[in-house]
Amino acid sequence: MRAAVPLCRDRNRYVSAPKTLESTKAGAIRQLGARDATLMALRRQVLQASSVPCCPRTPRPTPKDRMSIDWFPGHMLAARKEVTKTVGKVDVVIEILDARVPGASCNPQVESLRTKVGRPALKVLNKADLADPHRTRAWLDHYNALPGVKAVAISCKKPGEVVRIPDYCVPLAPNRGTVLKPLRMMILGIPNVGKSTLMNALLKRAVVKAGNEPGLTKHQTRHELNPRMTLIDTPGLLWPQMDPGVALKLAASHSIGRNAYADEEVAVHLGAYLLADYPALLTQRYGAPLADCDGHGLIAWVAQRRGLLIKGGEPDLERAAGALLDDYRTGALGRITLETPPPV
Numbered sequence: 001m002r003a004a005v006p007l008c009r010d011r012n013r014y015v016s017a018p019k020t021l022e023s024t025k026a027g028a029i030r031q032l033g034a035r036d037a038t039l040m041a042l043r044r045q046v047l048q049a050s051s052v053p054c055c056p057r058t059p060r061p062t063p064k065d066r067m068s069i070d071w072f073p074g075h076m077l078a079a080r081k082e083v084t085k086t087v088g089k090v091d092v093v094i095e096i097l098d099a100r101v102p103g104a105s106c107n108p109q110v111e112s113l114r115t116k117v118g119r120p121a122l123k124v125l126n127k128a129d130l131a132d133p134h135r136t137r138a139w140l141d142h143y144n145a146l147p148g149v150k151a152v153a154i155s156c157k158k159p160g161e162v163v164r165i166p167d168y169c170v171p172l173a174p175n176r177g178t179v180l181k182p183l184r185m186m187i188l189g190i191p192n193v194g195k196s197t198l199m200n201a202l203l204k205r206a207v208v209k210a211g212n213e214p215g216l217t218k219h220q221t222r223h224e225l226n227p228r229m230t231l232i233d234t235p236g237l238l239w240p241q242m243d244p245g246v247a248l249k250l251a252a253s254h255s256i257g258r259n260a261y262a263d264e265e266v267a268v269h270l271g272a273y274l275l276a277d278y279p280a281l282l283t284q285r286y287g288a289p290l291a292d293c294d295g296h297g298l299i300a301w302v303a304q305r306r307g308l309l310i311k312g313g314e315p316d317l318e319r320a321a322g323a324l325l326d327d328y329r330t331g332a333l334g335r336i337t338l339e340t341p342p343p344v
């Protein structure tokens with residue numbers, strides 16, 4: 001199998017793809033399926049898994065075998081330059097992480113920009129309503145042990161939790177927060193983690209566009225929270241040449257544009273993780289998959305349980321993969337966190 005396959009038809013990506021690719025997602029995946037040996041092999045594996053009743057284990061792709069997921073739309077480069085200029089002019093960085101992937105969603109470039117100018121960080125593990133509370137606690141301990149960092153977990157869907165955010169920032173910059181010297185806070189983070197939602201929730205009105213699509217915010221926006229505090233919302237930032245394991249978690253959690261990956265590949269890896277760490281939640285949602293089931297087999301199992309079939313009665317793996325991803329993303333599967341903090 002190949003390692004770095006230019007999957008993309010998106011003109012915003014680093015790697016340009018042939019112009020003949022269709023513009024719809026389904027069309028693109030179909031064409032990619034014909035073009036891309038990796039995806040075809042993956043489909044073969046899943047189909048094989050689904051054609052026998054016991055969901056057998058199939059050889060799991062190693063990171064080297066995985067397709068590269070490399071999503072870096074044009075606006076991100078400009079956004080990073082803008083952040084580089086602005087970060088030295090704020091007092092506190094509010095870094096929004098996705099509580100379901102608190103390590104993978106921590107952009108190393110944001111961390112280095114911030115530490116370079118010596119600004120403290122409030123790390124907000126957002127979407128805590130979707131995350132495993134035990135693991136959230138462990139991640140908070142991990143981040144709170146870092147110098148210049150305060151970490152909290154919230155859900156932007158809960159106004160009572162959102163309202164505390166400025167109070168957490170005050171002690172991080174004790175010489176600011178007056179009318180003459182307002183506390184300047186900047187919200188940073190990867191796409192689709194809830195930065196704009198937090199901004200709107202704090203201002204109690206929709207001042208910026210927010211929605212369930214990575215890359216929605218394209219420009220910085222500054223607003224006055226009160227005469228003593230200002231807040232800047234920024235576009236989501238990713239970094240190039242991301243580790244494939246990190247990219248798969250971010251794709252599963254919908255922080256990477258859908259046109260940069262095949263749902264099936266991401267769902268197979270998500271499925272393997274869930275089988276290992278959250279089997280009871282899978283059973284609750286789909287019934288018990290058989291003991292020896294792996295990620296490929298799970299997709300086939302979901303197709304079977306949901307009656308997702310294509311012509312000839314074969315499982316519709318694309319729709320089943322989408323269903324598993326949706327169930328994880330919306331929380332229908334339960335509260336899940338895809339990683340634990342590194343040992344101390």
Ligand SMILES: Nc1nc2c(ncn2[C@@H]2O[C@H](COP(=O)(O)OP(=O)(O)OP(=O)(O)O)[C@@H](O)[C@H]2O)c(=O)[nH]1
Pocket residue numbers: 126127128129130154155156157189190191192193194195196197198209210211212213214215216217218234235236237
């Ligand atoms: N369940 C849940 N969903 C949330 C939470 N916070 C935000 N969301 C949802 O996450 C999606 C993304 O929110 P945005 O605020 O647009 O994310 P963003 O980080 O500004 O995204 P970009 O502008 O693309 O970088 C929206 O559908 C929000 O409703 C949360 O705490 N819990």
Ligand SMILES: [Mg+2]
Pocket residue numbers: 195196197209210216217234235236
């Ligand atoms: Mg936004």
